[in-house]
Amino acid sequence: MSSTTDRSAGRAEIAARTLRTDRWWLPPLLNVIGLGAWVIYATVRAFMQMWYFVPQYNYLTPFYSPCVSNGCVEQAAHFGRFLPDWPILPYASLTLPFLLLFRLTCYYYRKAYYRSFWLSPPACAVPDGHKTYTGETRFPLIFQNLHRYAFYAALIISLINTYDAALAMHSPEGFGFGLGNVILWGNVIMLWAYTLSCHSCRHIIGGRLKHFSKHPVRYRAWTFVSALNVRHMQLAWITLGTLVVTDFYIMALAAGWFSDLRFIN
Numbered sequence: 057m058s059s060t061t062d063r064s065a066g067r068a069e070i071a072a073r074t075l076r077t078d079r080w081w082l083p084p085l086l087n088v089i090g091l092g093a094w095v096i097y098a099t100v101r102a103f104m105q106m107w108y109f110v111p112q113y114n115y116l117t118p119f120y121s122p123c124v125s126n127g128c129v130e131q132a133a134h135f136g137r138f139l140p141d142w143p144i145l146p147y148a149s150l151t152l153p154f155l156l157l158f159r160l161t162c163y164y165y166r167k168a169y170y171r172s173f174w175l176s177p178p179a180c181a182v183p184d185g186h187k188t189y190t191g192e193t194r195f196p197l198i199f200q201n202l203h204r205y206a207f208y209a210a211l212i213i214s215l216i217n218t219y220d221a222a223l224a225m226h227s228p229e230g231f232g233f234g235l236g237n238v239i240l241w242g243n244v245i246m247l248w249a250y251t252l253s254c255h256s257c258r259h260i261i262g263g264r265l266k267h268f269s270k271h272p273v274r275y276r277a278w279t280f281v282s283a284l285n286v287r288h289m290q291l292a293w294i295t296l297g298t299l300v301v302t303d304f305y306i307m308a309l310a311a312g313w314f315s316d317l318r319f320i321n
């Protein structure tokens with residue numbers, strides 16, 4: 057067997073770590089900065105336990121939805137308050153672990169953080185940061201296979217976020233609509249797009265079929281999901297942005313930093 061096809065031969069015997077001369081390190085670096093900043097913001101907000109609800113307009117931030125702690129204000133607790141009010145327990149402790157699992161096991165985020173944080177490998181034609189490579193066949197990475205189950209949980213959470221956005225069409229006089237509603241609905245639409253663009257969703261809808269011609273409804277749904285799927289990476293980042301914008305806007309209203317721009321009532 058020639059040395060170019062012998063897999064045991066490893067990489068070519070060259071002194072340089074890589075022959076790439078472009079800025080291959082920039083995307084991993086931007087991922088570290090972007091994902092790191094998002095995780096810090098989300099962690100601070102999840103444990104802050106204040107400025108999560110605007111009672112006047114029923115605006116509830118997605119980071120506290122559903123609000124199920126004894127510490128939640130009654131008006132924000134649409135699904136009851138049954139968890140103890142402890143500082144170490146976020147008010148949305150029922151959903152946040154599933155959302156974390158959904159994002160952590162997402163095929164796109166796996167690519168992003170394996171490259172950026174694990175350097176495994178950081179880029180094409182750049183050596184792995186580790187001596188051995190075991191893929192996702194062993195503990196703990198074998199649990200990445202739970203992604204399809206996290207997808208079902210994410211579907212339920214998207215429904216809850218939609219319910220929150222519908223409840224927020226509220227003003228002291230009854231029906232109302234403001235900039236907060238635009239932001240809440242924008243976030244919900246993007247969350248649905250991200251969730252439905254999931255690779256597991258695409259497989260659930262169109263996988264294990266022998267003939268699309270015999271399943272026209274599933275074929276149409278699969279076509280729609282496939283069109284979203286090609287944008288999965290963009291949607292993954294867009295939803296990180298819409299979540300922060302939604303949460304920050306509601307925090308600012310709840311803290312009294314400014315008032316909501318109202319269009320109707």
Ligand code: FES
Nearest residue numbers: 162163164254255
């Ligand atoms: S692959 Fe990214 S959410 Fe499922």
